[in-house]
Amino acid sequence: MEMLNLIMSRRSYRGKYKEQKVPKSDLVKIMQAGLAAPSGCNKQTTSLIAVDEPDLLKKLKEVIVPSVAETAPAMICVLTKRIPAYRDRCFATQDYSAAIENMLLAIVELGYQSCWYEGHITDEDKIGRKMADILGVPEDYELVCFLPVGIAEGEANAPKKKSFEERAWFNGFGKASS
Secondary structure: OOHHHHHHHOOOOOOOEOOOOOOHHHHHHHHHHHHOOOOHHHOOOEEEEEEOOHHHHHHHHHHOOOOOOOOOOEEEEEEEOOOEOHHHOEOHHHHHHHHHHHHHHHHHHOOOEOOOEOOOOOOOOOHHHHHHHHOOOOOOOEEEEEEEEEOEOOOOOOOOOOOHHHHOOOOOOOOOOO
């Protein structure tokens, strides 16, 4: 798929997945794409854990309340380590966001679907920490997101987007491109 077409056609998929296992080689490619993302001051604050073992997936899915991605045959958990970089600023959020977008594009390129689940697990009930504990993640790492990975049973719905002119301008805020 051509890159711009891939970017424009990628959608968040929240439906059911087919039972077909995701080959480890594909999970490696997806994670390599994530780790190839830029990193503020090259601090490389993002780490990843692919989970495809059914019993472990079941344990993780049991702590995700309300349930999402219950039928996904694999998931990639995104970890961050908050490390000061330039002028004591931390770029962990930017780092893992770039890694996630790279992985979402790689997932679609390889014929799978996914959705970025972050707010669902990082709120007050600390689902991300529960997931991290199941995976043996040290306390100085935060599990901030998971991406289900699998072949979709249905179609990903295209969200309604505001027009280009409502959100993008030239040479100043709100200025038309002509």
